[in-house]
Amino acid sequence: MSSQSSPPAGPSRRPASETALGRRGGLIGTGTASGSSPALAIPGDLALLLDSRQIAQLLAISRTKVFQLIARGEVPVVRIGRCVRVPRSSLQDWVRDKTSCVPGVAGPAGRE
Secondary structure, three states, X not given: OOOOXXXXXXXXXXXXXXXXXXXXXOEOOOOOOOOOOHHHOOOOXXXXXXXXXXXXXXXXXXXXXXXXXXXXXXXXXXXXXXXXXXXHHHHHHHHHHHOOOOOOOOOXXXXX
């Protein structure tokens, strides 16, 4: 028997100096598909255009419901190639327009 140990079986590890790209071209583990640096990313509360995840979070609904609203043309969208985004100001206007006041119940400030 040899005293040398064989390398462990399983996936090989990359050196830390190599960068790994995900299937969409972004760096693995950064949460960005474009590979842009997270330090350069615009915070979600300042973004002009919102994606389906951000809309779902802001409206407290599922992404499926967001896609249904977009497909029915109920929410105004901007298309950039295959990307579908909703302008933040348009979403706020849409919510304002969809908000209804029930007679006899105090509504939001300034809307009675």
